[in-house]
Amino acid sequence: MTDTALPPPVASPELQTRLATRRSAPAQALGDPGPTEAELEAILTLGARTPDHGKLFPWRFVVLGRESRAGISAQLEPLAERQPDPRKARAVLAKLTAPPVTVLVLSSPTPGHKVPVWEQELSAGAVCMNLEHAANAFGHAASWITDWYSYDPDAAALFGVAAGERIAGFIHMGTAAEPLLERPRPDLSAKVERRP
Numbered sequence: 001m002t003d004t005a006l007p008p009p010v011a012s013p014e015l016q017t018r019l020a021t022r023r024s025a026p027a028q029a030l031g032d033p034g035p036t037e038a039e040l041e042a043i044l045t046l047g048a049r050t051p052d053h054g055k056l057f058p059w060r061f062v063v064l065g066r067e068s069r070a071g072i073s074a075q076l077e078p079l080a081e082r083q084p085d086p087r088k089a090r091a092v093l094a095k096l097t098a099p100p101v102t103v104l105v106l107s108s109p110t111p112g113h114k115v116p117v118w119e120q121e122l123s124a125g126a127v128c129m130n131l132e133h134a135a136n137a138f139g140h141a142a143s144w145i146t147d148w149y150s151y152d153p154d155a156a157a158l159f160g161v162a163a164g165e166r167i168a169g170f171i172h173m174g175t176a177a178e179p180l181l182e183r184p185r186p187d188l189s190a191k192v193e194r195r196p
Helices: 013-021 037-047 066-080 086-090 093-097 117-137 151-158
Strands: 060-065 100-108 141-145 166-176
Touching: 013 117, 037 060, 037 100, 037 117, 060 066, 060 117, 066 086, 066 093, 066 151, 086 093, 093 166, 100 117, 117 141, 117 166
Parallel strands: none
Antiparallel strands: 060 100, 100 166, 141 166
8 A cells, every 4th residue: 555645633622622531431331332343343443543663563453252252251260260369350350241342452563673572562552542542432432451361371372362462452342331430640740841
């Protein structure tokens, strides 16, 4: 595909408001309706429009249906017993099974490329955020989480994580069961340094 000229950005009060009020939903509180198949295809397309130094596309999506998530969750139960707090580890499995739609984002960097792996991993993180924004654009609440099963090698294998890949996040989408509450935000005076 050749480079195509795109129009320059224009001021969008609607987008500004959306970004100013963006809030992740609790994954376990996401219910129906979730994105339709057509909406999900559009969400994935929008999510893939992310910064990517080198045009490597160093990530991939796995759309997990309810049936596959329920099966994996059942297989995760015994692995939860190895966690420091098995009760909590079992409880967070509800985040995996409750939402109507889940997209697993896998970071799939190309090792040995001139683009550092760290930059490729950042691209996978940007994809996760884009998917949240895209879900919101279609009127769906979303939650980007990882949880213990993203870091346990035996658990990750159940999701089909290949050698050299890492779970960047589970993007759960659906309808929030309750209003989303604001949470504390950073004091920018402590986070921003200005240099003349």
